[in-house]
Amino acid sequence: MTGHHACRACRGHDGQIVLDLGNQPACDYFPTYDDPGPDPVYPLQMWLCSHCGLAQLLEDPTVPEEPKGAEPAALVAQAADAVGRVAAAGLLPPGARIAEYGSPHGGSWLEMLVERGLPPVSSGGAGGSSPLGQAEPLGEADEADVILDCLGLMHAADQQAAIAERAARLAPEGVLLIQFHSIDTILRLGQWNALRHGHYAYYSVTALSAMLAGVGLSPRTAWHFDLYGGTILLAARRIGEAGRDGEGHAADDTIRDLLAAEAASGVTTPAAYAALQQDVRTRADALRGWLAGLKESGTSVLGYSAASRAIALLRLAGVDADLLPAVADASPAKLGKRMPGTSIPVISPAELITQAPREVALFVSDLMAEVRAAYPQVEAAGGHWVDADILR
Ligand SMILES: [Zn+2]
Numbered sequence: 001m002t003g004h005h006a007c008r009a010c011r012g013h014d015g016q017i018v019l020d021l022g023n024q025p026a027c028d029y030f031p032t033y034d035d036p037g038p039d040p041v042y043p044l045q046m047w048l049c050s051h052c053g054l055a056q057l058l059e060d061p062t063v064p065e066e067p068k069g070a071e072p073a074a075l076v077a078q079a080a081d082a083v084g085r086v087a088a089a090g091l092l093p094p095g096a097r098i099a100e101y102g103s104p105h106g107g108s109w110l111e112m113l114v115e116r117g118l119p120p121v122s123s124g125g126a127g128g129s130s131p132l133g134q135a136e137p138l139g140e141a142d143e144a145d146v147i148l149d150c151l152g153l154m155h156a157a158d159q160q161a162a163i164a165e166r167a168a169r170l171a172p173e174g175v176l177l178i179q180f181h182s183i184d185t186i187l188r189l190g191q192w193n194a195l196r197h198g199h200y201a202y203y204s205v206t207a208l209s210a211m212l213a214g215v216g217l218s219p220r221t222a223w224h225f226d227l228y229g230g231t232i233l234l235a236a237r238r239i240g241e242a243g244r245d246g247e248g249h250a251a252d253d254t255i256r257d258l259l260a261a262e263a264a265s266g267v268t269t270p271a272a273y274a275a276l277q278q279d280v281r282t283r284a285d286a287l288r289g290w291l292a293g294l295k296e297s298g299t300s301v302l303g304y305s306a307a308s309r310a311i312a313l314l315r316l317a318g319v320d321a322d323l324l325p326a327v328a329d330a331s332p333a334k335l336g337k338r339m340p341g342t343s344i345p346v347i348s349p350a351e352l353i354t355q356a357p358r359e360v361a362l363f364v365s366d367l368m369a370e371v372r373a374a375y376p377q378v379e380a381a382g383g384h385w386v387d388a389d390i391l392r
Contacts, residue, residue, distance in 0.1 A: 005047060005058055008159040008200055009211050012051030017058060018273035019046035019195055021280065021312050025341035026197055028308070033338050033345045041341060044312065046195050046202065046273075053268030054207040055183050057200045060157065074366045075107040078227040079150070082179070083112045085223050091175050091235060092146060097121050099144035099169060101152035109148055118146065145171045150179045154201045159211065167215035176217060176236045178208065183267050184258075185230030190279040193309040193389075194228075204267040205232065205258040212236050222254045228366060232258065283389060284316035287361075290391050291323040294359060301359040303327035303388070304371060306334045306346045310363035313388065315341045324361070328352035349375060356381040361388040 006013055023041035031039055047058040086092055094117030100110045110120060121144050147166055156162030170176055180203040186194050194202065209219050217236040225231045234255075266272035294301045303310065306329035314324070321343040329335075334346045352360070353375060360378055362368060365387045372378075372385055379385070386392065 007049040007052060007054060008056050008157065009054045009163070009207070010049060010052040010214070011160065012049055014050040015047050016050070016270055017045050018048045018055065018270050019192060019276055019280075021045070021192070021195060021316065024197070024312050024315055028198060029340050030306070030334055030337035030346070031340060033336055035338065037338075037341075039340050042197065044195060044197060048268070048270055048273065049207075052207055052210045053204065054159065054211070055202040055204070055267075056159070057195070057197070060197050060200065072106075072364075072367060073370050074227060075105075078225050078231070079107055079109050080112065082223065082225065082233055083109055083116070086177065086233070086235070087116065089221065089235075091177070092116060092118060094118065096145035097143070097171070098146045098148065099142070101147070101149040101166065103151035104155065105151065107150050109150060113146075113148070142169050143171050143174075144169055145174045146177065147174065148177045148179075150177075151181070153178060154180065154199050154203070157200050159201050160214070163211045164215050167212075167217055170217075170238070172238065173241060174237070175220075176212075177233060178236070179231060179233040180208070181228045182230050182232045183207075184262050184265055185228065187265060187267065187272055187276060189229045190276060190283075191229065192276045192280050192283075193312050196308045196312065198308075203232075204262050205234065205255065206262050206268055208234065209255075209259070213239070219251050219255050221252045222258055224254075280316060284313060284318075286391055287313060287388060288317040288319060288323070291317075291319060291361075295323055299359060300355070300357040301325075301361060302347075302352050302355060302357040303344070303361045303363060304349075304352065304385075305329060305362060305364045305367060306331070306337075306339060307364045310388070311340055311342075313363065314339060314344065320344060326351070326355075327363070328360075353377045353381075357383055359383065360385050362386065363388045365389055 021044040024044040025039045025041050042061050043059055045058040046055055048055050096118050098113050098118040099121050102108050121142060147170055153162055166176055183202045183204045212218060216239050218239045219234050219236045222232050222234045303324050306327050324344055326345050326347045327339055328347050328349050330349055335348055337346045360383055362385050
């Protein structure tokens, strides 16, 4: 079924729903704990464009207003790693004017780039609009030699407009750096809970290359990072432009290898997504079964991380406070709130430590090393951290 949806990137109408997570609350909406609900819910579905191959959010009736979460150390460490690797490739020359399109989830590179002698021009925002929601006027001052988009582009509802804005600001010899959580990773690792309201696009190098071509850019090289199980940083230039560093016009082996891997896994074909949909039910049932078993045996359990990806899993699993009494989170903005669409309160990490649960279900597995180091009291009291996705 296609409905009347037009592709957010190419405006094509042909495509199909490849992942359906049912009705979910807006994950950025955290009701206060004493708000009885019911919380409003909306369809959460991924649609795959038959023409350009971009996986995207089908509908989003919600207005994203996320309490800014604590910036994960994993994101900060990856940014430093990435800046080092991009600089080593000669793409961050001192004096190059830098513009950054940030993510509401943190992970800005700007400070590190300024320290390297790259002056910032007026910054873009997620979705390419000013804080007032108006399109920023383009002018000389807005042109940049290096435009960095670190997990920002996916927050734009209109992908075609967002990529066009970035391209329009790029100096003739400039480089556009786009970092994204790869759909190939999402498929390979079964990360169906990456799908969420407010995240409008789930990129492959294949689909992103088509978007870039539409605005006169082409990918040249890419770097792979382990962040989120597989994150790609792609460097693009104007088609036909060699760039100041004198590199060739064509994509290098890293791009060709990524495109070949994506062709093999079928990221632009609906069949590749079937396992993802099956995995949804399997994981939700497994989580519910595990929590029910703990309750039956009288084993104490709490959750950690009120991240958006936790919410779909808890909802699909039908888990409420009777099975999971609370979820701890380091963000002060979420304290005193409920996990949306559930009766589960959000508590502070200090409260989690005080309760000394036997099991702690961690909903963001990337944080495993970080939370074990930050809260040694959990294991000192005989508790175990458990990855909620795999229950180990
Ligand atoms: Zn499309």
